[in-house]
Amino acid sequence: MAPKLRDLIITYNNLANPDGSALFCQGNTIVQTFVFGPVDVSSKEQSEKASLFVAFKPKNSCNKNDLRKELYENYIRTVLETIIHLDIHPRTRISVILQEMQDDGCLLSAAVNSACCALLDAGIPMKCMIASVTSCISVDAIQLDPNKEASQKSDGSIVLTFESSKNSIISVSSEGEFTVDNINEAIKLGCLATKKIYDFYHESMKKRFLINS
Structure with a gap:
């Protein structure tokens, strides 16, 4: 059976000032991302490639x-x-600012996808796209893309981020206890699920440029 993701919704270019923006919804988890740059920086900074600044702002900043x-x-x-062509724009800075709007589970994966x-x-020139998925692991089951309630009841969770050129894993974050079989099953589910996310990216970008053409 094909892996089931929560509904994905994206609004591009929803803010005027950034060079790029995306409001990404994964179920009821929502992340707003702004991109500024490339902008010129001091000649004293590294010259062979662009520098990358990333900031994540939790909803409760206090x-x-x-x-x-x-x-x-x-x-x-x-x-x-891993994926941005930082060498194309030397002596510049690219800033990626992520704002948590709502967390109903899988916030890190939603943030990666929003970015x-x-x-x-x-x-921004990129070598490929990325897609991230989270699975929560319990004694008798693995659930892909769980909401917050399901995540809190699980024994552990694993975040997998894939790149689109070979759909291979480029980063992993895990919490809790699980077996090798659990991990292999999570990878299998994640590999299938990210293909759906790539398709979503493609379709949403078509609509984005069609609307603005």
């Missing part, structure tokens, strides 16, 4: 104990550095 911020920023920066869409909207 919670200084929210450990997700640094974790998410590092994860997202790593996957974006990919915003980069597409900004026309």
Whole structure:
């Protein structure tokens, strides 16, 4: 049976000031991403390639104990550095700002997908696209793209981010306890699910440029 994802909805170019923007909804999880750049930087900074700045802003910015911020920023920066052609624009900076609007599970995956869409909207040169999926693992089942309630009841979760050229894994984040069989099943489900996400990207970009043509 084909893996089931929650409904995906994307609104491109929904803000005037950024060079690219995307409001990405994965079920009831919503992430707004802005992209600025490439913009020129001081000649003292690295000259051989563009620098990448990533910031994740939790919905409750007053919670200084929210450990997700640094974790998410590092994860997202790593996957974006893998796919962006940073060498094309030396002595520039590309900034990717992500704002959590609502979290109903799989927030990190939704943030990665939102970032990919915003980069597409900004026309940033990329080697390929990326798609991220989360699976929660319980004693008797693995659930793909769970909501927050299901995630909290699970024994563990695994976030897999794939690149589109070979649909291979470029980054993993996990929490909790699970077996090798659990991981293999999550990879199998994720590989199938990301193909659906790539199709969604393609169709949404067609509509985005058709509307603006």
